[in-house]
Structures are given as C-alpha cells and as structure tokens.
Amino acid sequence: MTTEELETLLEEQPVNRLHRLARGRIHRHFRLGKRRLIEALLRCTPENRPGLESDLQALMQEPLPAPPVAAKERRPAGPQPTRPGSPRSAHPVQAGSIESAEPATDLTSFLEGIGVPAPQPFVPDAWQEEAVARLTTGDVIVSVPTGSGKTYVALEATRRAIAADRTVIYTSPLKALSNTKFTEFSRLFGPDKVGILTGDRKDNAQAPLLIMTTEILRNLLYDAASGEIDVRLDTLGLVIMDESQYISDPERGVVWEETIIFCPAQAKLLLLSASIGNPQDVADWLTSIRPDPCHLIRHNRRTVPLRAGYLHPNGKLSPLFRSVGIPHGQGGALHPEAKRLFAQYEEETIRPRSR
Amino acid sequence: MPPSIHPVDLINALRSKHLTPAIVFLTSRRACDDAMQAFERSQVALPPARQQAIAAVLAELVTQYPSIAEHPLQSVVQRVGVAAHHAGHLPSWKIAIEELMRQGCLDAVFATTTLAAGVDFPARTVIITQSSVRKSRDFTDLTISEVQQLAGRAGRRGKDLVGFAVLTPSPYIDLGVITKGLTGQPEAIDSQFVISYPMILNLLKAHPLDQIQAILAKSFAQFQLNRRAEILENKLDLLHVQMEPYGPRICTDWISQWQVFDHARRQKAHRVQVKRHESPELTARLQFLTPGRVVGLPKGRGIILRQYRSKGQKQPMVTLLRPGGAVTECPASTVTQVFDKTFEMAEAPVYPWCAPASLDELIRQADDLPVRMPILPILVQEEPEESQIVQTLNDEFPCPTCPSRPACQKDHAVALKLRQEVHRNHKMIQALRTGLWHRFQSRTEVLQQLGYLTPACQLTEIGEWARLIRIDHSLLITELIRADAFSGIEPQVLAGIMSSIAHDDDRPGAFPRISPGLASLLGQVRHLAESLEPHEDPPLLRADIAAVTERWIGDPTLTWIGLCRLTTMAEGDIYRLLARTLEFLSQIHTLRETHPGLADCASRAIKVLRRGVLEELP
Numbered sequence A: 001m002t003t004e005e006l007e008t009l010l011e012e013q014p015v016n017r018l019h020r021l022a023r024g025r026i027h028r029h030f031r032l033g034k035r036r037l038i039e040a041l042l043r044c045t046p047e048n049r050p051g052l053e054s055d056l057q058a059l060m061q062e063p064l065p066a067p068p069v070a071a072k073e074r075r076p077a078g079p080q081p082t083r084p085g086s087p088r089s090a091h092p093v094q095a096g097s098i099e100s101a102e103p104a105t106d107l108t109s110f111l112e113g114i115g116v117p118a119p120q121p122f123v124p125d126a127w128q129e130e131a132v133a134r135l136t137t138g139d140v141i142v143s144v145p146t147g148s149g150k151t152y153v154a155l156e157a158t159r160r161a162i163a164a165d166r167t168v169i170y171t172s173p174l175k176a177l178s179n180t181k182f183t184e185f186s187r188l189f190g191p192d193k194v195g196i197l198t199g200d201r202k203d204n205a206q207a208p209l210l211i212m213t214t215e216i217l218r219n220l221l222y223d224a225a226s227g228e229i230d231v232r233l234d235t236l237g238l239v240i241m242d243e244s245q246y247i248s249d250p251e252r253g254v255v256w257e258e259t260i261i262f263c264p265a266q267a268k269l270l271l272l273s274a275s276i277g278n279p280q281d282v283a284d285w286l287t288s289i290r291p292d293p294c295h296l297i298r299h300n301r302r303t304v305p306l307r308a309g310y311l312h313p314n315g316k317l318s319p320l321f322r323s324v325g326i327p328h329g330q331g332g333a334l335h336p337e338a339k340r341l342f343a344q345y346e347e348e349t350i351r352p353r354s355r
Numbered sequence B: 001m002p003p004s005i006h007p008v009d010l011i012n013a014l015r016s017k018h019l020t021p022a023i024v025f026l027t028s029r030r031a032c033d034d035a036m037q038a039f040e041r042s043q044v045a046l047p048p049a050r051q052q053a054i055a056a057v058l059a060e061l062v063t064q065y066p067s068i069a070e071h072p073l074q075s076v077v078q079r080v081g082v083a084a085h086h087a088g089h090l091p092s093w094k095i096a097i098e099e100l101m102r103q104g105c106l107d108a109v110f111a112t113t114t115l116a117a118g119v120d121f122p123a124r125t126v127i128i129t130q131s132s133v134r135k136s137r138d139f140t141d142l143t144i145s146e147v148q149q150l151a152g153r154a155g156r157r158g159k160d161l162v163g164f165a166v167l168t169p170s171p172y173i174d175l176g177v178i179t180k181g182l183t184g185q186p187e188a189i190d191s192q193f194v195i196s197y198p199m200i201l202n203l204l205k206a207h208p209l210d211q212i213q214a215i216l217a218k219s220f221a222q223f224q225l226n227r228r229a230e231i232l233e234n235k236l237d238l239l240h241v242q243m244e245p246y247g248p249r250i251c252t253d254w255i256s257q258w259q260v261f262d263h264a265r266r267q268k269a270h271r272v273q274v275k276r277h278e279s280p281e282l283t284a285r286l287q288f289l290t291p292g293r294v295v296g297l298p299k300g301r302g303i304i305l306r307q308y309r310s311k312g313q314k315q316p317m318v319t320l321l322r323p324g325g326a327v328t329e330c331p332a333s334t335v336t337q338v339f340d341k342t343f344e345m346a347e348a349p350v351y352p353w354c355a356p357a358s359l360d361e362l363i364r365q366a367d368d369l370p371v372r373m374p375i376l377p378i379l380v381q382e383e384p385e386e387s388q389i390v391q392t393l394n395d396e397f398p399c400p401t402c403p404s405r406p407a408c409q410k411d412h413a414v415a416l417k418l419r420q421e422v423h424r425n426h427k428m429i430q431a432l433r434t435g436l437w438h439r440f441q442s443r444t445e446v447l448q449q450l451g452y453l454t455p456a457c458q459l460t461e462i463g464e465w466a467r468l469i470r471i472d473h474s475l476l477i478t479e480l481i482r483a484d485a486f487s488g489i490e491p492q493v494l495a496g497i498m499s500s501i502a503h504d505d506d507r508p509g510a511f512p513r514i515s516p517g518l519a520s521l522l523g524q525v526r527h528l529a530e531s532l533e534p535h536e537d538p539p540l541l542r543a544d545i546a547a548v549t550e551r552w553i554g555d556p557t558l559t560w561i562g563l564c565r566l567t568t569m570a571e572g573d574i575y576r577l578l579a580r581t582l583e584f585l586s587q588i589h590t591l592r593e594t595h596p597g598l599a600d601c602a603s604r605a606i607k608v609l610r611r612g613v614l615e616e617l618p
C-alpha cells in the first residue's frame, strides 16, 4: 500500500476506529482531531507500516460499537477516493432509533423559557439562613454550585458580627477578587467600615471588616503567634474564606491549611466553596481540630436550571443530551442530532474545503 | 468546513436565539485577541443607546482607574459590544470588562479558562470550545470540577430563568470529557500540604519543639493520612484474626524456622536434581520467572505465563506472551533481563495457562509496556556444598523429628503470606502516621546545618529575622542577605534581582538590556542558587526579566506605555511581574529592625514601583 493509499483508507475510517488504531502508537491520541490523528499515524509508523496496515485490516473486520458510523463500515474496504467538497451523505442515522424508547427532546423545548424573571423581593434561601444561623454555634462550610449566593451568607454573617462589635476578616485567593469585594462591601457597609490589606499597604486597617488574600492573613497569624500583633486579633469574631476549594491548589493550598490551623479559637470560620466531592471530609477535619463542631451546608441543585447544547460550526444548534436538562449522574446519552453533527464535524474537518 | 465557528457568526447565532450575554471560553489569549480582531474588522455596530450605556459605565470607572481611558480597545468594545478578558490585560481593564458584563452592557466576552476560578461575572450562556487546559507545559483534560466551574457561570440568578452551556467543536475537543464533566460528581479534593522553611521557623518561634508534632497533626494532610491509616488498621485487625490459628507452636517463631528449614531442604533436593545443567545465574533467576513477570528477550519483551521443565532434558522452560498477543515457548536461559514488574494474572491449568479475561488484559498490558522498566536485582549465590547442607539439616533443625512437623508443613504457605501482609501493613501505617513529622525533621536538619536553628531547635539570631521572609525561594533570599550580596545596593538592582527570583514563567520574548552591575550580581545569585539546589529548587533567574524591572525602577520618568514598548511581554504579564516583585520587596522591608539599610532600599524601590497603573489597585 502506498502512503497515499493508506492515507485515503485512514480518511475513510470513522474516528473511533482511528483512535483504537492509535492506541499504544500515539501518545495522547484522544486529544487529536481526525486530521491530526491521521497525520500522526502516518508520521509515526514508517518502519511499522506493515503492523499498522494489518491492524487496520483487522479492525475493519470488526463491527463498531458506536452507531453514528455503523453504516459506514459495511462498505467494501479498499481505497475509495473522497471527492473534496462534495456533500457527504454517508450518515443515514435515524434520529432516536438507537438508545431508549423515550424520544429525545427537540430544539423548541430546549430553547423554551428563556427570559428574565419578574423582579422579586429578596428572600434568602433556606440553606443561606441555616448557614448564618449555624455560625452562632460553630464553624460552617458551604459547598454549593457556582452562582448560588454564597456571598449573601458572608454578608449577613458579617453584618451580625459587626453589630456584636466583633471584627471580621474576609479572605480571597486573588488580589483581583479582593479588590472587587472591597468595592462591593464598601458600597454595602460604608467605606469607613471596610479596610484592605496587601503586602505593602494597609488601607483603613482599623475597620471592622478587613479584606486580604489568604497569604496576608497567614502572615498576620504567624506574627500574632510570636507576639507581634499587627492588627487586633483579640476582637476577631469571624474569618470568612471565599473560594476555599483552593485548599487543594498544588502550590498555595498549604496556606489555607496553615490559616485554618492557626485561626484564633474565639473566631468562627466560614468556608465558602464551589461544589467539591468530599466537603464532609473537610467538615470532619475542622470538627476534629477546632473548639466547636463544624456544620456542613451542601447541595447540588442549581438555582437557575442549566441546559447543555451543541453548536455546529455552520451555526446549527442542537440539544447536547436527549433530555432538556443535564442528566446528572447517568453517563449522559447524547442527543442523536448532536451526535450526528459531531460525527460529521470530525469527518469533514479531515480535509479543508480549500484543497 | 472550518475547524471552528467564526467568532462573529458565533455571536450572531447566539443573538438570534436570545442566548446572549455569553462567555466564550477559548484555548489561548491569542484566540481571544483574534476573536476581537475579527470583530474590529467586521461591520458590526451596536445601536447608539447601547454604545452610550457602555461609554457611561467606562466613564465612571475612569475616575478610579485612569488607565481605562487610554486603553486601545475601549472604542472597539463600545462599538461592537463584545470584549476579551484574559491574563494579558491589566487588572483595571479586566475590572472594566467585568463591570460592563455585570451591568449587562456586553453581548459576549472571549475569555481563557483562568477566568473560571475566582473572578465572578456570570452570563446567560457559556460556550465551551475545548476539553483540555495548559497546565505548566502540558495539556491536561479538564476535571469534572473545572467543567462545572466553567458551565456554572451560565444562568444568572435574578436575571435568567434558564442558563445554557453550549459546546462548539474545535480541533481541541474531546466530547467525552465535557459530557462527563457536565453530568458527573466533582472530584474529591486532597491536601497539598508541604513543609516549607519559613513554616518551620515560624512554628519554632512560637512553639517549643515538643508541641510541633501535635500541631502538624492538625493539618488536613494528616487528617487524610489518618483516614488511610485507619483503613489499613482495620485490615490489620482482620489479618490478626486470620493469624490466630498460626500462633506459637513448639518453636515460638515456627514460621521463620520452617522457612529456613524448607529453603535448605529445597536447595538440597534441587541441587541433586539439576546441578549439572544450570548455571548459578539461571538458578537464581528461575524463582523470579513466575507468571505475570515481564522479561526481556533477545528480540523484544514478553510476559511469563508459566514456567515448566522440558520433557526429555528437564530443561527449565517458559511460556511467554509477546506483544501482539502471540504465545511462545522458549528455554529460560534465553531470557536476557528480568524486570521489576509483574502483572496480576489468573493462572489456568491448560493452554494458554491463563484465564481468558485475564489474558485479554495481559495482551493489552503487553502492548502498552513502558519504554523503560527497572531491572530486578538478582543476587546470585554460590551454592553451598551438598554435604554442608545435609549436615545443616540434621544439626541445626529440629524440624525433621519434630511432632509439629506435618502441621507446620501444611500451614506454612498460608501463615507466611499472612505474616508478610501484616508486616507490609504495619510499615505503611507507620509511614502514614509519621511521614509528615519525618519530613519536618529532615528540613529542620537543613536549617540547623545552615545556622538558622540551634541544635536544640531554637531560632538563632539569623533564624529570628529569616522567619519574616515567607515567600517562595525564601532560603535563597535569606542566604543572599547573609552573604552580604545586597550591601550598598541600588533600589533598581534589588528590585531586578527580586523579580528574577519571583518570575517563574519561561515564555521567551524580547526585553531591554540589563545593566552590567545587575548582570554581575545576578551571576552571584545564580551561583548561590545552584549551591542551594539540594535544599531548594532554584528559580529561573532570567536576566531579561530582571532588566524590565530595573528599567521601571531606575527611570521614574518612564511611562507605562514606554515600558511596554521595551518588551514583547503582554501588559498583564508585566503588571503581574511588578506586583509580585512588590510583594517580595515588601517582605524585605519587614527586616527594618535588623537590616535597616536594606529595608530602606526596598522601601525606596516600592515607592518608585508604585506609580501609574501600579497605583490603581491597593
């Protein structure tokens, strides 16, 4: 087989077959698109060409598990020149005929209900109230999806602490985020109530609410432990650590641990985190080292429902899954239309039209 | 078919379906900038009212962040209502884009995935175009948590009834990673606790040595290690129960006794039978040629399926699985290398000597063998004389005549296996329980050797000030101070050195020239960093990076734009470099009591550094 013949033959193969062929031959082949996969296969095998060819022949005898391309491989094997630019009709996939009896959703229902909700008076969610309430008796970890409203818990807890004449420290992992929060909190509590600390600056350091990065707080705690008190920690009533999933950051995670270990006993800890797999472990850990038990608030519900779609480069939109919403915890059967379009994408990107 | 959708078409498609505002996550800064350029060239223009709204928001921000007023992208953003947001931009510009997005003035933001963590601005729709991210030098698949952080930005509370995460293909996408990310449970997080030198100094400043172990035990790291140890301890309890029938017999340690006896006996038998045929090397090797073992052959490698002796000659033979799945037989003497690698396999009494499922697995593994594998060290023992063995057997072992002999013989294999398991578990539990403490001790020794700690683990005079340097490469910095490398130094040179220590990115580019003074000091720093390498990873110490900072501090009349023109670095990167340098300098500044001259120099550097855009944020 000449290189051209082999190339043509490879081009005719469905992508998942190429991936099987690439297994053990090409490092991280799964991240290559079809075109690049073929190039890599041709490049890496000049001396093992016979092996590649025989493996390819063997694979072509096997039926493929994936349906969108099932129709293809019943074609006789052998070089079949592709006509560049010609429309391909090689995917007679019957929508919905493959998986379950339940029909897949359609685009209309997928796009239904877009809009702006009517303005409503602010009513805190039950979990938000619970988090604030639990802080009176111990530390609290909140692990809920992005955009659920963790800031409200921080704000309300701060309000109460300030009302009780306690100081509050709010830490974030990034200076940029500290800055945003500084602006936001100053607007809410009044500029005289909020201070910010960085490596070289202390703006309003006597304010009851201090914003800083976790590193700065860790340094403060070390200074306090060796008797050089910089900011008054004796009145500290609450330490809020936003984005505390950073505790697993390879480089900086240790700073979160140090801060939590040395956090003064009289201050309550409020850890705000995006969804993580084992928040109960973190809560158990806190309970084991802190004076009061730590309460975990967690849920995985999205307040605004989320849907997943597939947008084809030609502008065609399709639901990504068979269901309107995201099928959590169930492998996620793809919508037949999305599947067809994606297979088509992988096929068509093998040769740019310009050739 | 283009490999991915054109940005203008993408936004139009989204607009037509009422899916804006959207955040479009792209693979690189470059891709974000290209998308912006595509808009710049396009005829797109927002209705005047919307353009005015954007102008109004920007105008208000300018009072706090003057650099926004002169940002080159300002007018494009206003005209087309989309923007790019990535680490190459100044923080003030990113703040502006975030504020515009929060106020609903933009239709789309093209962002890199770094946005996903930390910055909060949501949208109605999130577009995902990739399934992997660049981490240090390699691309890694997005984790479930990361996919959910990206997708989670879709659907603003109070502004949207429903949010959309839309995937659009590019050559960089693996559909499986995204669908798994969308539907799966986020990963559990693990502690990343490390014991750093400043941590030790600060701990020992505040606590006596005998409390340290208890403090380390409070870490999340130890909590998780304890969890693992507890599992092993439960397993150990079970093993102890299983061990019960195999307690002391006539000999207290009958397991070892029998083991030695059995070994001696076998050697004897073995010798008599095969001595003439085999070299000691082969004999020593035979006991490792067990099913599942990977071995090297004159041509290629293979996995042992069984060992046997040939019918006539009684030659030792092996059956091998070769890559590709072929099963072959050959004399054991043709094995050239025995690797320290065995695979689990279910043995079977007939050809191919391996259960079918297990064989499939093995074939896969045989095809996927790592290029390099450690070779198993095999000790070749000169065999003792035969008469000696017989002697030993009768003289030294009570076993041949012992009443417990049948029982020992029968139970030995099981008992030995259990006992080894117990030992292994013990060792692992010990490592889990005390590993952190040992790491602390070994790093403490370094600090003692270098003179930061007394032999009794108290801070020396040097340790007292060194503990205030709590940044990466702290050891290098404190050693430089001790070596008087900074005496009489100019602020711009100190700042230059600090930025070359702070900067950890090796992206190439064009930079200003470095002054001879800074260059020669940098040579000294490099030298010291190399000598510290056994204790601390050396920083990159790039001269070109040092030169950028040197210019900025050395010439207070240099404008931000002027500085940016001197290098090919993106302005966001220059900003981050200077901000990090500032952090390092402010740590030096904390040494004002013990090193007033140096601290003063740092503070002068900070004052000059903090100008223009570097003054806009606290």
Ligand SMILES: Nc1ncnc2c1ncn2[C@@H]1O[C@H](COP(=O)(O)OP(=O)(O)OP(=O)(O)O)[C@@H](O)[C@H]1O
Pocket: A122, A123, A124, A125, A128, A145, A146, A147, A148, A149, A150, A151, A152, A274, B120, B157, B158
């Ligand atoms: N009980 C509520 N009712 C209505 N809207 C709410 C409620 N709680 C919070 N919100 C709104 O939800 C939006 C998102 O909240 P917030 O920024 O606190 O989320 P988050 O959980 O911190 O998200 P992230 O993971 O991005 O940090 C805000 O606009 C906030 O005003």
Ligand SMILES: [Mg+2]
Pocket: A150, A151, A242, B120
């Ligand atoms: Mg938040």
